[in-house]
Amino acid sequence: MKxxxxxxxxxxxxxxxxxEVKALVKQRLIVVDGVVATxxxxxxxxxxQEILVDGEPLNFKRWVYVLLNKPPGVVSATxxxxxxxxVDLLPYEWAIKVHPVGRLDIDTEGLLLLTNDGHLxxxxxxxxxxxxxxxxARIEGRVTERHxxxxxxxxxxxxxxxxxxxxxxxxxxxxxxxxxxxxxxxxHQVKRMFAAFDLHVxxxxxxxxxxxxxxxxxxxGEYRELTEEELHMLQxxxx
Numbered sequence: 001m002k003x004x005x006x007x008x009x010x011x012x013x014x015x016x017x018x019x020e021v022k023a024l025v026k027q028r029l030i031v032v033d034g035v036v037a038t039x040x041x042x043x044x045x046x047x048x049q050e051i052l053v054d055g056e057p058l059n060f061k062r063w064v065y066v067l068l069n070k071p072p073g074v075v076s077a078t079x080x081x082x083x084x085x086x087v088d089l090l091p092y093e094w095a096i097k098v099h100p101v102g103r104l105d106i107d108t109e110g111l112l113l114l115t116n117d118g119h120l121x122x123x124x125x126x127x128x129x130x131x132x133x134x135x136x137a138r139i140e141g142r143v144t145e146r147h148x149x150x151x152x153x154x155x156x157x158x159x160x161x162x163x164x165x166x167x168x169x170x171x172x173x174x175x176x177x178x179x180x181x182x183x184x185x186x187x188h189q190v191k192r193m194f195a196a197f198d199l200h201v202x203x204x205x206x207x208x209x210x211x212x213x214x215x216x217x218x219x220x221g222e223y224r225e226l227t228e229e230e231l232h233m234l235q236x237x238x239x
Contacts, residue, residue: 001045001047001048002045002062003043003044003045004043004044004045004046005040005041005042005043005044006021006025006030006032006037006039006040006041006042006043006044006051007021007022007025007040007041009044009046009051009058009060010024010030010051010053010058012096012097013058013060013093014092014093014096015053015058018040021040022040024053024054025037025038025039025040029053029054030051030052030053031050031051031052032044032049032050032051032052033049033050034050046058046060046062047060047062063115063116063117064094064097064098064114064115064116064117064225065113065114065115065117065120065225065226065230065231066090066094066098066113066114066115066223066224066225066226067111067112067113067212067214067215067218067223067224067225067226067230068086068089068090068111068112068113068114068218068222068223069109069110069111069112069214069215069218069219069220069221069222069223070086070104070108070109070110070111070112070206070220070221071089071109071220071221072106072107072108072109072220073106073107074086074088074089074106074221075106076100076102076103076104076112077100077103078099078100083106086100086112086114087099087100087114089221089223090114090223094114097116098114098115098116099114099115099116099121100112100113100114101113101114101115101120101121101124101125101209102124102125102185102209103185104206105188105191105204107204108204108205108206109204109205109206109220110135110136110204110205110206110207110214111206111207111208111209111212111213111214112206113209113212113226113234120234120235123237124209124210124234124237125185127184129237130163130183131183131209131210131237132181132182132183132208132209132210133181133182133183133185133206133208133209133210134179134180134181134206134207134208134209135179135180135181135182135190135204135205135206135207136177136178136179136204136205136207137177137178137179137180137190137194137201137203137204137205138175138176138177138201138202138203139175139176139177139178139194139199139200139201139202140174140175140199140200140201140202141174141175141176141198141199141200142172142173142174142176143167143169143172143176143178143199144169144172145169147167147197147199148167148168148169150197151164151165151166151167151180151193152164152165152166152167155193155196156196157192157193157196160186162182162184162186162189162193163182163183163184165180165181165182165183165193166180166181167179167180168180175202179207180193181208190204191204210233210234210237211230211233211234211237212226212230212233212234
């Protein structure tokens with residue numbers, strides 16, 4: 001386990017700035033393993049030691065894994081000068097730590113994972129891993145079996161040809177409903193794939209990323225931590 005300065009640990013848990021933590025120490029409001037802390041620079045192992053702040057135990061978590069049902073109108077970024085970001089939806093103590101794993105377009109809804117675990121992020125986003133992403137979409141226009149076959153071969157776009165994708169038709173008509181599974185995550189990829197056949201995506205929702213499924217109990221904008229089972233499945237993707 002890693003030893004870190006007490007003031008750094010508390011600042012990362014959004015207890016306060018290092019200056020504010022110093023003031024708490026001066027007021028004798030921080031207790032480590034039953035002993036009043038006198039030095040904000042003392043080194044602690046936050047996972048193993050009991051730290052009380054004004055009598056309340058510190059629930060320290062080094063790694064944070066958040067499943068968010070991203071609403072439309074929110075950007076998949078940690079900061080933006082114009083739009084609300086996905087981290088703005090989270091509690092401050094998580095927001096200052098995590099980043100989105102990949103991105104969804106501003107008008108796209110659905111499953112988005114946020115974490116401060118860089119190793120997991122890399123393993124899920126690496127093109128070599130080919131972690132599949134499944135989407136539900138409504139399409140303006142009639143989706144047919146011909147499109148299913150074309151998607152299965154890979155769709156030729158201006159700058160690249162996609163890997164084979166699985167297209168399932170739920171309903172077909174003036175507006176069609178489909179599910180599509182891709183193994184990349186290029187900018188506007190799903191929309192561009194349908195646009196190649198003069199079809200327009202009017203609604204897009206990501207419902208799965210690898211073994212992780214969107215929780216139907218989460219309304220748009222709601223979130224929760226991953227379960228141990230979900231985390232274990234993600235950590236074992238393509239091992």
